[in-house]
Amino acid sequence: xxSAPPLLSEEQLMCPICLGVFVxxxxxxxxxxxxxxxxxxxxxxxxxxxxxxxxxxYSQRPQxxxxxxxxxxxxxxxxxxxxxxxxxxxxxxxxxxxxxxxxSSMIQERVQKVQSIRQALxxxxxxxxxxxxxxxxxxxLVKKMEEKQQQMDFEVAVVVGEIEKEIKxxxxxxxxxxxxxxxxxxxxxxxYTHNFAQxxxxxxxxxxxxxxxxxxxxxxxxxxLQVYLDNMGGGFMSDISALKYAQxxxxxxxxxxxxxxxxxxxxxxxxxxxxxxxxNAKPSPVSNPAKFTKHLAVLGGRGIQSGKFxxxxxxxxxxxxxxxxxxASLERKGKIPHAPGCGVYAVCFRMSxxxxxxxxxxPIHQGKIEKVGxxxxxxxxxxxxxxxxxxxxxxxxxxxxxxxxxxxxxNPCNNEFGNNLGPLVIVxxxx
Numbered sequence: 001x002x003s004a005p006p007l008l009s010e011e012q013l014m015c016p017i018c019l020g021v022f023v024x025x026x027x028x029x030x031x032x033x034x035x036x037x038x039x040x041x042x043x044x045x046x047x048x049x050x051x052x053x054x055x056x057x058y059s060q061r062p063q064x065x066x067x068x069x070x071x072x073x074x075x076x077x078x079x080x081x082x083x084x085x086x087x088x089x090x091x092x093x094x095x096x097x098x099x100x101x102x103x104s105s106m107i108q109e110r111v112q113k114v115q116s117i118r119q120a121l122x123x124x125x126x127x128x129x130x131x132x133x134x135x136x137x138x139x140x141l142v143k144k145m146e147e148k149q150q151q152m153d154f155e156v157a158v159v160v161g162e163i164e165k166e167i168k169x170x171x172x173x174x175x176x177x178x179x180x181x182x183x184x185x186x187x188x189x190x191x192y193t194h195n196f197a198q199x200x201x202x203x204x205x206x207x208x209x210x211x212x213x214x215x216x217x218x219x220x221x222x223x224x225l226q227v228y229l230d231n232m233g234g235g236f237m238s239d240i241s242a243l244k245y246a247q248x249x250x251x252x253x254x255x256x257x258x259x260x261x262x263x264x265x266x267x268x269x270x271x272x273x274x275x276x277x278x279x280n281a282k283p284s285p286v287s288n289p290a291k292f293t294k295h296l297a298v299l300g301g302r303g304i305q306s307g308k309f310x311x312x313x314x315x316x317x318x319x320x321x322x323x324x325x326x327x328a329s330l331e332r333k334g335k336i337p338h339a340p341g342c343g344v345y346a347v348c349f350r351m352s353x354x355x356x357x358x359x360x361x362x363p364i365h366q367g368k369i370e371k372v373g374x375x376x377x378x379x380x381x382x383x384x385x386x387x388x389x390x391x392x393x394x395x396x397x398x399x400x401x402x403x404x405x406x407x408x409x410x411n412p413c414n415n416e417f418g419n420n421l422g423p424l425v426i427v428x429x430x431x
Contacts, residue, residue: 013070013073013074015033015034015035015038016032016034016052016053017034017035017038017039017042017052018035018038020035021074022034022035022070022071022074023035023036023037023074024036024037024066024071025066025067025070025071025074026039026064026065026066026067027067027070028051028056028062029056029058029062030051030053030054030056032051032052032053032054033067033070034052036064036066039052039064040064043061043418044415044418044419045109045418045419046418047111047112047115047319047351047417047418047419048417049061049062049417049418060416061416061417116368119352119367119368239386239391239392239393240391242384242386242393243373243386243388243391243393244431246308246310246373246375246384246386247310247373247429247431248310248431249307249308249309249310249375250309250310250311250312250429250431251302251304251309251310251311252302253300253301253302253311253408253426254269254270254271254300254301254302254426255270255271255273255298255299255300255301255410255426256270256290256298256299256300256301256407257270257298258288258290258291259290259291259292259297259298259299259332260273260291260292260297260298261291261292261293261295261296261297261298262279262280262291262293263275263276263279263280263281263296264276264296264297264298264412266298267423270301271425271426271427272423272424272425272426273298273410273412273423273424274412274421274422274423274424275296275412275413275414275415275420275421277414277415277421289332289333290332291332292332293332293333293334294333294334294335294336295335295336295411296411296412296413296414297322297326297409297410297411298410298411299326299328299407299408299409299410300407300408300409300410301407302407302408303328303405303406303407303408304376304378304405304406305378305404305405305406306378306379307378307379308375308376308377308378308379309375309376310373310374310375310376310429311373311374311408311426311429312371312372312373312374312388312426312427312428312429313371313372313374313410313424313425313426313427314370314371314424314425314426314427315349315369315370315371315372315424316370316422316425317368317419317422318349318412318413318419318420318422318424319350319351319417319418319419319420320348320349320350320351320413320414320416320417320420321348321349321411321412321413321420321424322346322347322348322349322357322409322410322411322413323346323347323372323374323385323409323410323411323424324344324345324346324347324357324374324383324385324408324409325344325345325346325374325376325383325406325407325408325409326343326344326345326346326406326407326409327343327344327402327403327404327405327406327407328404328405328406328407329343329403329404330343330344331343338357338358338359338360339358339359340358340359341358341401342357342358344357344358344409345357345358345383345397345400346409346411347364347365347372347385347394347395348360349368349369350417351417352366352367352368353365353366354366354394354395356395356397364394364395365394365395369387369388369389369390369394370388370389371387371388371389371427372385372386372387372388372394373385373386373387373388373429374386374408376406378402378406381398381399381400381401381402382396382397382398382400383396383397383400384396384397410424412424
C-alpha cells in the first residue's frame with residue numbers, strides 16, 4: 001500500500017528571504033513568515049520597517065516571537081530523510097538565499113546613498129537658487145549706484161574745473177601784487193592794495209556745498225546696500241557669525257556615569273555613549289537614584305548656573321538621537337513628559353527630520369547633519385542648536401525656565417529604525 005503524501009510541501013515551509021526551510025520562524029502582523037535572523041537582518045539594513053513580501057509598513061518595529069507551530073512543522077521536514085537530489089536542491093537554495101540577502105543589503109546601501117546624494121543636490125539647488133535671486137535683487141541697486149557714481153564724476157569734474165580756474169585767477173592776482181610791490185611808486189601800491197582789500201577775488205563756495213550733497217547722496221545709497229546685505233539670505237552670514245561667537249565659549253564636557261541608564265555603554269574617556277541591545281531590559285532592584293530608568297539618557301558631569309557654554313557632538317550616520325541640555329533637578333526615575341517646561345531643552349532627530357523634546361511631531365528642520373553644536377546662554381535664557389559643518393542655525397529655545405544648574409543631555413536612542421547602534425561622540429571644538 002502506498003504511503004500518504006505529506007500535507008505540506010517543503011516550498012510552503014520556505015523562508016522568502018533565504019529560500020531555506022524556516023529556522024526559528026516568526027510571523028509579521030500582515031501574516032507572512034520568515035526566519036527570525038533573516039527578518040531581523042533585513043530590518044537592520046532597511047531605513048524603514050516594512051514586510052519584505054507585501055511591503056506593508058509599520059510605525060514601530062514589531063516584537064518578534066518564534067511561531068512554535070510552524071517551527072514544529074519545519075523541524076519535521078528537517079528530520080525527514082532526504083534523497084541526494086533533495087540534498088543538492090536544499091544546498092542550492094541556501095546558496096541562492098545567501099546571495100539574495102547580500103544583494104538586498106547592497107541594494108539598501110545604494111538606496112541610502114542615492115537618497116543622501118539627492119538630499120545634498122536639493123540643498124545645493126536651494127542655495128544656488130537663493131544666490132541667483134539675491135544677485136537679481138541686487139542688480140537694480142548696483143545699477144543705481146553706478147548711475148549715481150557717473151553723475152558724481154561729472155559734477156565733481158565741473159567743480160574741480162571751477163576750483164582750478166579760481167586757483168589760476170588767484171595766481172595771476174598774486175603775480176600782479178608782486179609786480180606792484182616791486183614798483184617804487186608808493187601811491188600806486190597803496191591804491192592797488194586798497195582796491196584789492198575792498199574787492200577781493202571771488203571764491204565760489206558752491207563747490208563745497210555741492211560736494212557735501214554728493215557725499216550725502218552716496219552715503220544713503222551705501223547704507224541701503226549694507227542693510228540689504230545684512231538681511232541677505234535670511235541671515236546666512238549672521239548664522240556663521242553666531243556660530244563663531246558661540247564656539248568661543250567651548251567647555252570640556254565628559255559624561256557622568258552615575259546618571260547613565262543601565263542599557264547604555266560609556267567609553268573609558270567618558271566622551272562616547274551608545275545603546276546596548278544585549279543588556280537586560282529591566283534595571284537591577286538596587287539602583288543609583290541619580291540614574292535614568294525610563295529614558296536612555298546620560299548627563300554631562302559639568303553644569304553651569306550662570307554665563308555661557310558650548311559643546312559639539314558627532315552624530316555621524318545615526319538614524320535617531322536626542323542632544324541638548326537638562327536641568328539638574330530633572331526627574332530620573334519616572335517618564336519625563338514631552339511638554340514645555342519639562343526641564344529638557346533638546347532637539348530630537350528621527351530618520352530625516354528634527355523636532356524638539358518638548359513638542360514632538362512638530363518638525364523644525366529637515367535633512368541630516370553629521371555634527372551638532374549646542375550653545376547655552378544661561379543669563380539670556382536661550383539654548384541654540386547648530387549644524388556645525390553647514391554653519392546653519394537649526395533651532396533656538398527662548399525664555400527657558402532655568403531654575404537650577406543646566407547640564408548637557410545625551411540620548412543615543414534604541415535601534416528601532418535600524419543602523420543606530422553607533423555612538424554619540426563629544427568632540428573637540430575647532431575654532
